[in-house]
Amino acid sequence: MLSDRQLARLTTTRARTPEKVEEAARERVRPNSAFDDDERDLIIAADHPARGSLRAGTYPMAMANRRELLRRLCVALGRPGVTGVLGTADILEDLLLLGALNDRSVFGSMNRGGLAGAMFELDDRFTGYDARTIARHGFEGGKMLLRIDYHDERTAPTLAACARAVTELAEEKLVAMVEPFVSRRTEDGQLWNDLSVEAATTAVTVASGLGATSAYTWLKIPVIGDGGDAMAQVLSATTLPTLLLGGEVAADQDQTYEKWAKALRYPTVRGLVVGRSLLYPPDGDVAKAVDIAAGLL
Numbered sequence: 287m288l289s290d291r292q293l294a295r296l297t298t299t300r301a302r303t304p305e306k307v308e309e310a311a312r313e314r315v316r317p318n319s320a321f322d323d324d325e326r327d328l329i330i331a332a333d334h335p336a337r338g339s340l341r342a343g344t345y346p347m348a349m350a351n352r353r354e355l356l357r358r359l360c361v362a363l364g365r366p367g368v369t370g371v372l373g374t375a376d377i378l379e380d381l382l383l384l385g386a387l388n389d390r391s392v393f394g395s396m397n398r399g400g401l402a403g404a405m406f407e408l409d410d411r412f413t414g415y416d417a418r419t420i421a422r423h424g425f426e427g428g429k430m431l432l433r434i435d436y437h438d439e440r441t442a443p444t445l446a447a448c449a450r451a452v453t454e455l456a457e458e459k460l461v462a463m464v465e466p467f468v469s470r471r472t473e474d475g476q477l478w479n480d481l482s483v484e485a486a487t488t489a490v491t492v493a494s495g496l497g498a499t500s501a502y503t504w505l506k507i508p509v510i511g512d513g514g515d516a517m518a519q520v521l522s523a524t525t526l527p528t529l530l531l532g533g534e535v536a537a538d539q540d541q542t543y544e545k546w547a548k549a550l551r552y553p554t555v556r557g558l559v560v561g562r563s564l565l566y567p568p569d570g571d572v573a574k575a576v577d578i579a580a581g582l583l
Contacts (some may be wrong), residue, residue: 287382288357295458296383297555305397310382311423315389319426326550326583329370329529329555331360333395333429335416336374339402342566343535349562352380355534360386362573372429372463372559374398376422392425396451404524407477408433408440408469410449416453420435427499429506432493433469433479442513450496463559465506465531468494490523490565498513506531506559513548521552531558539568539575548583557583 299306332341335349342348355377362368363386363395369392371381378394381387399411410431418429432448433443448464455462466489467479479487486507493505505528510516521528528548536542542563549555558579567575 288360292294292384293353296380300384307379307382308423310379310385311425314382314387314392316424317389317391317426325369326365326555327369327391327529327557328580328583329393329559330359330368330389330391330564330576331532331559331564332359332371332373332377332399333414334425334561336376336395336398337400337402338404342562343537343568345388345566349564353563354426356380356384358572360384362564362576363387363390365573365580367583368576369550369557372561373418378425389425392423393427393429393461394420394423394425396428396430397447400433402421403476406440407429408435408444410444410447412451415439417451417458418508420455420460423456425460426493427463427502427504428453428455429463429465432489432496433477434467434492435469435471435477436490437471441543443491448493449496452503453499453582456497456499456502460502462497462503463506463529464493464496465505466490467508478506481510483510483519486510486520487523490520494524494526498524504529504556508533509545509549512515513545517549518552521554527556528554529557529559530555532563535562535566535568537568539563543578543582546579 327359339449340347340349370392374395394415396415397410397412398406399413430448452462468485469479505526564575
């Protein structure tokens with residue numbers, strides 16, 4: 287449990303000495319490289335709340351409790367095999383002040399403007415980190431969400447903004463982690479991501495070509511099907527390093543682990559980026575869930 291004293295200290299620091307955030311970023315012990323040279327990576331994702339996406343499993347407001355989220359993140363980041371974290375400024379700065387990011391790669395989440403469930407959800411504006419701030423803080427890279435809807439004109443400016451971010455991160459020699467989907471609307475207007483082989487392959491090819499260079503681009507994509515042949519087809523569309531995203535909390539967590547294990551066999555897959563599945567597992571045991579995921583790598 288994050289103690290009352292620790293929580294109060296975070297708020298007091300933010301109120302009285304906000305410059306401590308930058309000091310903590312400068313003093314962070316950085317890993318030798320953004321990604322582990324010898325092993326695959328396990329990155330904990332925690333950028334959901336800034337997009338208003340607070341559900342984890344059957345709990346609609348699970349990620350709204352910041353103390354509990356920070357506690358779970360600290361447990362996860364303290365486990366062997368975890369190599370990094372992905373988050374927005376508010377969360378990463380709390381973790382910096384708690385001293386939880388030493389020897390961990392840090393990736394700033396960049397576009398959080400497409401709020402979950404909003405009619406403007408596809409307008410994924412860059413309301414989070416920019417490349418300059420990520421570089422100034424000494425982080426290892428930035429992540430962006432790219433949802434492509436062929437029937438929504440808001441896709442075009444999102445494409446352009448992501449392309450600029452890829453180029454700007456590359457100019458700083460920082461990783462651009464792109465999470466692409468082909469997305470569609472239901473008859474009642476709900477947005478959903480098409481996880482068919484054709485749609486996922488298309489999303490990969492579009493994301494791979496963003497920016498003035500792809501030298502620093504990594505992809506973050508879902509596991510398609512059971513992680514077998516269908517996933518192989520999707521991965522055949524690019525030579526870019528790929529990380530698998532964890533997705534929603536599943537009732538059958540063992541089945542999720544099996545899918546990850548299958549998809550991790552492919553040579554372009556470099557690891558996992560997982561949030562809710564590990565931070566809010568059905569049995570509540572964060573350390574156990576993280577250890578199982580690390581064991582798959």
